[in-house]
Amino acid sequence: MRTAPVFAVSAALVAGTTLGLAPTAHASGTAATGTTVRFVDIAGDGGTVLKANVVTPAGADGASRFPVIVLPTSWAVPQIEYLAQAQKLADSGYVVVSYNSRGFWQSGGEIETAGPKDVADASLVIDWALAHTPADPDKVGMAGVSYGAGISLLASAHDSRIKAVAALSGWADLIESIYSGRTQHLQAAAVLGGAGYLTGRPGPELRQILGDFLSSDLDKEDEMIAWGRTRSAATQLDRINANGAAIMLGNAWGDTIFPPNQYASFYEKLTGPKRLEFRPGDHATAEATGLLGLPNDTWTSAHRWFDHYLKGVDNGIDREQPVRLKPRSDGGYESYPDWKSVGADERKIALGGTQRIWANVDSGANGGLVFLSNILDQLVQAPPTASIPLLPRAFAGVWQSERYGTAQQVRGTAKLHTTVTSTKESGTLVAYLYDVGPLGLGKLVSNAPYTFHGQTPGKPFTVDLELFSTAYDVPAGHRLAVVVDTVDPLYIEHNPTGARLTFSSPAGDPSYVSVPLRAK
CATH class of the missing domain: 2.60.120.260 (Galactose-binding domain-like)
Known part of the structure; x- marks a missing residue:
């Protein structure tokens, strides 16, 4: 469990640095670029208060409508996590609503681990954005890193308003992520559990599941697997495919929380517009510099994805080979028509x-x-x-x-x-x-x-x-x-x-x- 405090502190430092590097807002709430930043409370499922921030493009006069992107925060990270990226998106014409997932930091409720309440929260945040910002109801996207990625994928199965998703360093199959080969991934579970206790309020179900998992209680294995499957987009493929959202998946080869296999398997079964990107690194490190406002290949791809599938920009991303890999060497990017062609x-x-x-x-x-x-x-x-x-x-x-x-x-x-x-x-x-x-x-x-x-x-x-x-x-x-x-x-x-x-x-x-x- 010694690694858990390190993770939580690191996450807080990343978020704090993000705030420092994000464009500063004037006292009126208007950023230097003309966009506006507001910190708001949004009522989630059951009335639970979700702490959020809203970044609105310059020139939003109430008559114009803009594509909207909703960003649930990562596990254990405060709501300021995405401010740098939100500012970049707003500068290019998006309304961005980022909210702290329930059970963490100042948001209310208990940690549900992407359970039904988290999925309902995502839809209610979209409702709020459509009612309180100049958001276009026909151009809704979701994105997130890690926990935010998992929630975004699950939300796309339940809310047909979501037209595009960028799920970065997330999971599609929670069981194959931390229980692959029917073996508990000890350090991964300890880090997540420790960070959850340090920065949030785990609910009774999560406390029970985590205890059973780490204690190797095999009598509870079926219960643990059922819990994980309800929180896995892979079990809701039919709904995701029926809704038809354009799905971009990004991950790192060495992700010790959510290994790449389960993303690749999920990708192959998607039938709508899709893209798969893998890069060197560990959990969320491929996106980290982008959260600090620095140039970042993963976020650049995500912006291009939304530009095409929400704005209709002809940037060519739909004509590129959809599987894009960066090897763990000095080599450049490689592109493939599908996953099975990678190791032909x-x-x-x-x-x-x-x-x-x-x-x-x-x-x-x-x-x-x-x-x-x-x-x-x-x-x-x-x-x-x-x-x-x-x-x-x-x-x-x-x-x-x-x-x-x-x-x-x-x-x-x-x-x-x-x-x-x-x-x-x-x-x-x-x-x-x-x-x-x-x-x-x-x-x-x-x-x-x-x-x-x-x-x-x-x-x-x-x-x-x-x-x-x-x-x-x-x-x-x-x-x-x-x-x-x-x-x-x-x-x-x-x-x-x-x-x-x-x-x-x-x-x-x-x-x-x-x-x-x-x-x-």
């Missing part, structure tokens, strides 16, 4: 032979620390590392490819297929893919956890696991290594004392990791 080629690494490992010991291979590790990768291309030759084989299974004569451009989702035999009925394994240099130092390319329950001790079973999607260039002369162990500080493990796991590769069903590669 494939190379398999055979997981031959039989390897047995003891559980309950961290081998030294791990995914790093929430936020810190992937921010370092974003800024200086320094992902978590491990010396592959020195990994203790009693606690880690290790397989390596040949050395590659040419650079390998890993793009998309690597997949593990193997046969496991456990001495216990429950257990957890974590799979890693490393880029290994000539001296044996491995740089983490991707990872993912997997937990099983109810297996018969001594009886083999099949494991199929998707690693977290990525875009990583392996230099010529390097090789890829697959490592599997049982302990990682990012995740809660379920390995009984004394458990052993055996990884085998039956002749009729060989084990492998398929690595997606960019087509030549």
